[in-house]
Amino acid sequence: MKKVLLIALGLAVVVAAAAIYYTRSPGAKPAAAQKLTIHFTCDTSGRLEPCGCFTGQHGGLTRLMTWLEARPERHDTLMVDVGGALAGVNDYDLIQYRYLARGYQEMGFEALNMGAAEAAIPAKTIASLSSTSAVPLVSASLVDATTRKEILDPYRIVEKGGRRIGILGVVSPTSVTDPGEGLAVLSLDEAIGRHLPALREKTDLIVLLAFAKEAELRRLARDYYELALILGGDVGGPAQDMIRENDSIVLYTTNEARTVGTLTATLDGQPRTRLLDPVYEITLLEESIPQHVDLQELVREFRDEIRSTPLAVDDPDAVDPSAIPGVQPPATYVGSATCQSCHPKAYETWEKSGHGHAFETLEKKGSDADPHCIQCHTVGFGRPSGYRRPFGKEKLVDVGCESCHGPASEHVAHFRDGKKTAFKFRPVGPGDCVTCHHGEFSRxxxxDKFWPLIEHGKE
Ligand code: HEC
Ligand code: HEC
Ligand code: HEC
Ligand code: HEC
Structure with missing residues (x-):
C-alpha cells in the first residue's frame, strides 16, 4: 500500500517538474491564455482593525480578509500592497507592523512594497522588519546611503496563471520628505533601470508597485513599455476608472485600508504577456462586512504583546522633544479629582459625559495599553508628568479637565495653597476639540452640536 502511494507520489513529482520545465523553458510554446485577478492595497497606516471611535466605520484588514474569502475567483490571484502599511516611526508602530505582515500573509499576499512611512525609519530597522516579516518586503528604491546597495530584495518573481510575474517595488523620492538614518532613496528611473533588464529576461510580465504621485505613475507608463501594470500610490483618493497609457494599465488606491483595488484580466500576448480585457473595480470595505475572527485573534495577540513590552513613551520625560534639559515645565498634571472641590458643577457634568469614561471604553476593548489609542483617551499621554503606561497614574485616565485646559498644578497651588503665581489657563475652544475629534476618530x-452635550464653566 505504502509502495503504491510512494510511486504515485513520485509520478506526481515528475509530472509537476515537467509542467514547470515546460512553462519555463525558453522557446517553449506559450502557456494557454489564463485569467488572473490582482488585489492591491496601499496606505494601510496601521489599521489592522477599525479603531471603533464611532459606529459606521469602514475598513481594516479584519474586513479585507472576510471580503477576500468571499470572492468567487476560480483562477489564480495575485495580492500585493503598494506601501504605507506602517503607522509611524515609534517602537510600537514597528511591533504592529509585524502583525500587519502576518495578517497580509494569512490573506495570501505575495509582496509588501515600501512607501513613504517605511522610508522614514532607519536602514537597520528596515532590515530587521524584513527579517521578521511573514511576507517578503520589496524595494528597489531604498539603498544604503553610503554603499548605494539595496537594503531589501528589489523584486520578487511568482508563478501565476502559467506565467512568471515580476513584482518590482519603488517609492518616489518626492514622496519621502525625510529618509530614515542611513537610507537614501534612488530616483524612480535609477531604481527601475537597475533591474528592468534582468526582469525582462526572467519574467513574462512585470507589475510595478510604485508609491508615487499620479503624474509620476502616468509618466512611468509612458517611459517604460515593459511595465504591464503600475499600481500606486501617493494619491488623494482611489482611481475611479482604469487609466491606460501606452501598453500599460495604471491603477491606485489609498485610504487607510478602507478600500481595495481589483483587476481581472486575461494573460495573453506575444512576445511579452499582456493583461487583456481588463476589468477594474474599487471596493469600499463597508461596515456591513464582518471582521474576520482569525484576524481579530491576531489583533488580540498584538494587544497582549504591546501590553507586556516596555516602550519609549513609558518615560515621556526622556522622549519629550520640546523639553529643554534642566528646565522643568511650569505646570504639571494633577488629575480631574483635584478640581471637584472648587468646580463641583463642572465636575458633575464631566463625570457624566463620555469624556469621564473614555478609559473604561478602552479597557472594554482591551486597547488600554495601546499607545495608538491612549493618546486621546487619557490626560497628557506622552508629555512630561502626563499619563504613563503601565497603569501607574490612575488619576490621569479618561479625557480629563486637563486634556483640554492643560496642566493645572500652578492654578491649584494658587487657589488652594495661596501661592503667588501669574499662571493663567490659555483660552480653550473648538480648535482644541478637533485635536481628538477628527478623521477616523470621530463623527x-x-x-454647536457637541459643546452643549458637555457644556460647563458658566456657573
Ligand atoms: C485622535 C484621537 C483618538 C485616537 C487616536 C483614538 N480615539 Fe477612540 N475616540 C476618540 C474620539 C474623539 C471619540 C468620540 C467620537 C465621537 O463621539 O464621535 C472616541 C471614541 C471611541 C470609542 C467609543 C465609541 C462609541 O460609539 O461610544 C471607542 C470604543 C474608541 N474610541 C476606541 C478607540 C481605540 C480602540 C483606539 C485605538 C485603536 C482609539 N479609540 C484611538 C478619539 C480617539
Ligand atoms: C482651590 C480651588 C480650586 C481648585 C482646586 C481648582 N480651581 Fe479652577 N478656579 C478656582 C477659582 C477661584 C477660579 C476663578 C478665578 C477667576 O475668576 O479669576 C478658577 C478658575 C478656573 C478656570 C477659568 C479661569 C482661567 O484661569 O482660565 C478654569 C479653566 C479652571 N479654574 C480650571 C480648573 C481645573 C481644570 C482644575 C483642576 C485641575 C481646577 N480649576 C482646580 C479655584 C480652583
Ligand atoms: C483628548 C482628546 C479629546 C478632546 C481634546 C476632546 N474630546 Fe470629546 N471625546 C473624546 C473621546 C475619547 C470621546 C469618547 C469617550 C467615550 O465614550 O469613551 C469623546 C466624546 C465626546 C462626545 C460624545 C460623548 C458625550 O458625552 O456626549 C462629545 C459630545 C464630545 N466628545 C465633545 C467634545 C468637545 C465639545 C470638545 C472640545 C471642547 C472635545 N470633545 C474635546 C476625546 C476628546
Ligand atoms: C473636552 C474639553 C474640556 C474638558 C474635558 C473640560 N473642559 Fe472646561 N472648558 C472647556 C471649554 C471649551 C471651555 C470654554 C467654553 C466657552 O468659551 O464657552 C471650558 C470652560 C471652563 C471653565 C470656565 C472658564 C471661564 O473662562 O470662565 C471652567 C471653570 C472649566 N471649564 C473647568 C473645567 C473642569 C473643572 C473640568 C473637569 C471637571 C473641565 N473644565 C473639563 C473644555 C473642557
Missing amino acids: PFDW
Missing part, C-alpha cells in the same frame, strides 16, 4: 465634529 464629523460640529461645535
